Amino acid sequence: xxxxxxxxxxxxxxxxxxxxxxxxxxxxxxxxxxxxxxxxxxxxxxxxxxxxxxxxxxxxxxxxxxxxxxxxxxxxxxxxxxxxxxxxxxxxxxxxxxxxxxxxxxxxxxxxxxxxxxxxxxxxxxxxxxxxxxxxxxxxxxxxxxxxxxxxxxxxxxxxxxxxxxxxxxxxxxxxxxxxxxxxxxxxxxxxxxxxxxxxxxxxxxxxxxxxxxxxxxxxxxxxxxxxxxxxxxxxxxxxxxxxxxxxxxxxxxxxxxxxxxxxxxxxxxxxxxxxxxxxxxxxxxxxxxxxxxxxxxxxxxxxxxxxxxxxxxxxxxxxxxxxxxxxxxxxxxxxxxxxxxxxxxxxxxxxxxxxxxxxxxxxxxxxxx
Amino acid sequence: xxxxxxxxxxxxxxxxxxxxxxxxxxxxxxxxxxxxxxxxxxxxxxxxxxxxxxxxxxxxxxxxxxxxxxxxxxxxxxxxxxxxxxxxxxxxxxxxxxxxxxxxxxxxxxxxxxxxxxxxxxxxxxxxxxxxxxxxxxxxxxxxxxxxxxxxxxxxxxxxxxxxxxxxxxxxxxxxxxxxxxxxxxxxxxxxxxxxxxxxxxxxxxxxxxxxxxxxxxxxxxxxxxxxxxxxxxxxxxxxxxxxxxxxxxxxxxxxxxxxxxxxxxxxxxxxxxxxxxxxxxxxxxxxxxxxxxx
Numbered sequence: 001x002x003x004x005x006x007x008x009x010x011x012x013x014x015x016x017x018x019x020x021x022x023x024x025x026x027x028x029x030x031x032x033x034x035x036x037x038x039x040x041x042x043x044x045x046x047x048x049x050x051x052x053x054x055x056x057x058x059x060x061x062x063x064x065x066x067x068x069x070x071x072x073x074x075x076x077x078x079x080x081x082x083x084x085x086x087x088x089x090x091x092x093x094x095x096x097x098x099x100x101x102x103x104x105x106x107x108x109x110x111x112x113x114x115x116x117x118x119x120x121x122x123x124x125x126x127x128x129x130x131x132x133x134x135x136x137x138x139x140x141x142x143x144x145x146x147x148x149x150x151x152x153x154x155x156x157x158x159x160x161x162x163x164x165x166x167x168x169x170x171x172x173x174x175x176x177x178x179x180x181x182x183x184x185x186x187x188x189x190x191x192x193x194x195x196x197x198x199x200x201x202x203x204x205x206x207x208x209x210x211x212x213x214x215x216x217x218x219x220x221x222x223x224x225x226x227x228x229x230x231x232x233x234x235x236x237x238x239x240x241x242x243x244x245x246x247x248x249x250x251x252x253x254x255x256x257x258x259x260x261x262x263x264x265x266x267x268x269x270x271x272x273x274x275x276x277x278x279x280x281x282x283x284x285x286x287x288x289x290x291x292x293x294x295x296x297x298x299x300x301x302x303x304x305x306x307x308x309x310x311x312x313x314x315x316x317x318x319x320x321x322x323x324x325x326x327x328x329x330x331x332x333x334x335x336x337x338x339x340x341x342x343x344x345x346x347x348x349x350x351x352x353x354x355x356x357x358x359x360x361x362x363x364x365x366x367x368x369x370x
Numbered sequence: 371x372x373x374x375x376x377x378x379x380x381x382x383x384x385x386x387x388x389x390x391x392x393x394x395x396x397x398x399x400x401x402x403x404x405x406x407x408x409x410x411x412x413x414x415x416x417x418x419x420x421x422x423x424x425x426x427x428x429x430x431x432x433x434x435x436x437x438x439x440x441x442x443x444x445x446x447x448x449x450x451x452x453x454x455x456x457x458x459x460x461x462x463x464x465x466x467x468x469x470x471x472x473x474x475x476x477x478x479x480x481x482x483x484x485x486x487x488x489x490x491x492x493x494x495x496x497x498x499x500x501x502x503x504x505x506x507x508x509x510x511x512x513x514x515x516x517x518x519x520x521x522x523x524x525x526x527x528x529x530x531x532x533x534x535x536x537x538x539x540x541x542x543x544x545x546x547x548x549x550x551x552x553x554x555x556x557x558x559x560x561x562x563x564x565x566x567x568x569x570x571x572x573x574x575x576x577x578x579x580x581x582x583x584x585x586x587x588x589x590x591x592x593x594x595x596x597x598x599x600x601x602x603x604x605x606x607x608x609x610x611x612x613x614x615x616x617x618x619x620x621x622x623x624x625x626x627x628x629x630x631x632x633x634x635x636x637x638x639x640x641x642x643x644x645x646x647x648x649x650x651x652x653x654x655x656x657x658x659x660x661x662x663x664x665x
Contacts, residue, residue, distance in 0.1 A: 021456045022449055050452040054445060055482030062442035062479065063449030066413065069436055072453035088439050195434045195450075197409050197461055202429035204437035211426055 005177040007141045007170040011077065011103045011163070012037035013179055014145035016047045018186050020101075021072035024052040024063035028082040029115045030167040031105040035077055049075075057082040061089030061100070068098035069203065071194030073149070076100065079167060080107035080121045087125065093160045094129025094219060096204060097193065099152035100160040103145065106134075106264065106310075107167040108340040116341020117166040119263060119311040123292075123319045129219045131161040131226055132292040136249075136268035138175035141165050143243055144290075146182055150233050153189045157226045159219065166310075168341070169265040180241045227294045247296035249288040252278065256285030258353055259300060261324060262308035263289045266338055266349070270308070273349035284353050289320065300328045306356050308349065310338035317361055333357055337364035377555055378404050387430040389422040392577040392584030394548035394591065395495050396422060399466060401551040402493060403433060405558035410462040411436060411450060415443035415476060417468035418502045419495075441475040443467050444483035447490045455489060462491065462562055469496040469510035473531045484538040484567045491561045492569045494531065495548070497576035505579040512599075513650075514643040515635045517579075523639055527650070535569045536605065542568040544604035548575070549591025550615060557604060573600045581634020590632070595619055597629040598651040601658055610661045620655060 005013065011034050015023070023042075025035040041047035050067075054060045057078050064074040078086060083104055093100045108118035122132060131151065135141045141163070148161040165171050195203070207215065230247070238244040251271045253259055260270045267288030277284040287298065305328070309318025316322055321334035333356040338344045342365060352364075382403035389396040395418045403410065411434045414420050420437050424430045438446040443465045451463040467476060472494040480492060499517045500506040507517040509529035516523050535543050541564040546554040554572060561568035575590035577583065582590055594600035595615050602613030612620075626648055630636040 022453050024445075024449055050456050052448060052452055052486065054448070055478060055485070056445075058442060059445030059448070059479045059482055062438065062445035063452070065438065065442075066436070066446035066449030066451075067453035068449070069446075070450055070453040070457070072456065074449070074453075089442060092439055092442075195411055195436065197411065197434060200408075200432055200434045202423050202426070202431060202435045202437070205423045205426055205429060205435065206421060207426040 001179045003177050003179065004174050005138055006033060006172050006174055007138050007165045008033035008105070008172065009037055010138045010142035010177050011145050011165070012041065013177070014142045015075050016041050017179070017182050018073065018146065018149045019047065020049050020075040022050045022052065022064070022067035023075045024054050024060045024067070025076045026054050026057045026060045026078070026082060028079045030107060030171045031077050031079040031082070031103070033171070034103055034105070057085040058089055061086040061093060064100045065089060065093050065096060065098055068093070068100050068191070069096065069195050071189065071191040073153070073189045074100050075102070077103040077105070079105040080109055083121045083125060084109065090125055090128045090130060090160070095215070097158045098160060099158055099189070099191070101145070101148045101152050101163070102160065103163045103165065105165050105167045105171045114340040115167065117169050117310065118339055118341070119164070122162060122164050123311045125162065126293065126319070129159055129223070130293065131159055131223070132164060133161070133290050134164040134263040134292060135290070136170065136265050136288060138170070138173070138177050139243070140245065141170065142177055142179065143237065143241070143245070146186065147233050147237055149186050151226065151229050154229045155190070155192060157222055157229050158191070159222055159226065164264065166264040185236065185240055223294050227296070230291060245290060247291045248298065249290060251286045253285035253287055255283060256303060257283040258304040258306060258356065260284065260286040260306045260308065260349065260353060261289060261298070261320065263292065263320060264310065266308055266310060266344060269344070269346045270349050272346035273353065276346065276350045277353055282353065295323060298324065298327060300324070300330050303330055304356065304358055305330050305332045306335060306352055307332055308335045308337050308352065312336055312339065321361070331358035333359070334361040335364055336362065377401065377552070380404065382408070382432045384430045384432055386424070387422040388424060389418070390578055392587040393418070393422070394574040394576065394587050395419055395497065397551070397587065398495050398548040398554060398572045398574055401555045402464070402466065402558050405555045406462050406464060406562060408433060409460065410464060413438060413443050413447040413450065413463065413465045415467050415471040416440040416502070417471050419466055419468070421502055440471055442479055443471060443476055444488070444492060445479040448483045448486065448488045451488055451490045463489070465490065465492045467492070467494055468501065469494060469498060470500045470508040473509035473529050481538065484535065484540055487566045489565055490567055491558070492567065493572060495572045495574040497574045497579055498528070499579055501576050501579045513647060514639040516638065517635070523643065532571055539608065540567045540569055541565070542604070542606055543570070545571045545600070545602055547573040547591040547595060547600060547602065549588045549595070550602065553602060553613060553615070579635070582632045586632060593624065593629040596624040597626045598623045598655055599626065599629055601655065603658060610658065612658060612662050626651065
């Protein structure tokens with residue numbers, strides 16, 4: 001069904017269609033529209049989920065954990081400080097191997113109070129055992145949220161999935177949305193370790209040095225296995241519904257000398273910059289990273305790489321740039337741009353490419369040489 | 371159900387837990403589980419109970435136990451209860467948390483779960499300090515008690531968690547003591563008949579923490595009640611009933627010194643502090659008596 005929706009509403013539409021048994025959430029700008037829309041669906045009887053309006057994000061994730069542990073399908077949404085407040089429980093959800101799905105609306109961190117787009121919130125969750133995917137359009141937000149449930153609940157994965165949308169730049173913009181009937185694309189959830197009073201077990205109790213590493217390794221093994229499940233899910237999605245994604249969305253990369261790598265809306269914006277640069281006979285392409293965890297192999301051999309980070313790890317560098325430098329020997333030009341919602345246009349992105357200084361790092365708007 | 375013989379023989383707390391000798395956490399839990407029966411999930415935040423289950427892959431508990439982070443028990447139970455009810459299951463969801471996990475770090479999630487009318491039972495077993503980590507002060511530590519972080523005795527009063535719970539107006543709440551297992555058993559059974567949140571606050575004397583010898587656990591709980599330091603009551607839809615044991619005790623309270631004396635944690639308490647404690651006991655008993663008498 002064709003409609004017009006914001007990124008937030010697209011997520012809520014997808015959630016409505018997969019019918020989680022339990023949704024627990026706490027409001028935070030710019031995520032509020034997701035939970036308001038879901039609350040409206042539930043209250044109007046359109047969505048038969050239990051909606052728990054918890055008193056904090058820590059409790060939102062704890063409630064999802066408690067519900068998921070019984071074998072229920074669960075969903076929550078948050079942003080920025082909400083995600084950080086959950087941090088203890090995001091670790092718990094992954095460690096407990098619970099396929100919770102969460103939408104995170106990427107937002108800067110305080111102080112000061114800044115409600116605009118930035119990826120540092122989700123990237124601080126990078127090492128928790130959650131799968132992470134970053135989307136760039138309303139349609140992609142919807143499609144990816146649907147796929148997130150199938151991936152998380154797959155028995156070779158059983159890890160939580162975080163779907164990331166740029167605050168305001170995607171959460172609040174209106175674009176066309178084509179909804180689908182997922183049908184058996186989302187099979188019923190079947191958690192092998194669901195609580196069973198007839199077969200009582202202890203969950204998450206004392207675990208010694210001779211066992212803990214086995215559990216940790218098992219998370220990593222499933223994280224590696226998840227790559228196949230993601231690929232299979234995206235293939236199946238494209239077969240059924242006609243829209244194709246991937247670990248990255250590559251644009252004019254085949255013959256490119258220089259490739260722009262970014263996530264979220266900036267990654268999409270880069271495609272416009274590429275067209276401009278091509279007219280100037282600069283052989284540029286863009287590679288928008290969708291899945292950050294598991295981190296895919298990026299085909300950057302022989303290319304100059306311009307990485308745009310809407311995030312930062314103080315004392316180290318742009319987080320995406322650092323990840324890429326760890327994977328490839330190619331030289332990287334690291335641009336820190338879009339922090340706290342700083343405006344970055346496709347003209348700016350084209351400038352990053354034109355003025356690239358391989359091996360250097362620049363902060364857009366700070367360094368005069370940008 | 372007035373004799374111990376009427377309590378079910380089924381055991382859900384098996385032998386060989388790693389509890390300390392004389393542990394009243396496990397004593398209380400044994401009766402809690404007998405009252406709740408096998409269709410029960412226990413949600414346990416960080417506390418002594420997370421330790422005494424045993425080490426993976428073994429567990430001494432014969433019901434599902436879900437361990438969760440320190441401040442998150444009530445929220446986890448909230449999700450669990452909703453999921454069970456959504457699936458049409460009546461499974462009891464019981465939080466079994468210590469005083470730190472209840473009065474301190476867990477108070478927010480607990481308050482939220484009570485305010486939302488979560489269908490669960492929250493049991494706080496109260497040994498009046500962070501026992502699992504070696505006896506640091508908690509909000510439940512009484513005035514004058516020595517802990518490892520109040521080496522000169524606590525200078526603040528015990529937080530009145532029961533008043534805080536009462537302010538949430540749950541259908542059922544009670545106090546109990548590990549020293550009175552039949553009373554505890556009955557209160558758990560009763561609590562589980564209500565839809566919505568119920569609360570039981572169990573006094574759980576701790577031999578290594580309070581520094582008394584291990585055979586005196588039950589005696590210490592009885593002395594707490596007989597001296598008026600702990601009052602047994604329940605409150606059903608707001609109507610308070612003081613328990614028979616406490617009624618009997620109130621006719622002629624044992625000297626508080628009889629309760630404080632055998633405990634090493636009160637060894638250096640000064641007479642002025644003892645007097646303040648006695649005044650608090652009198653005030654508390656007067657308040658509860660007046661509430662019970664009120665129409």
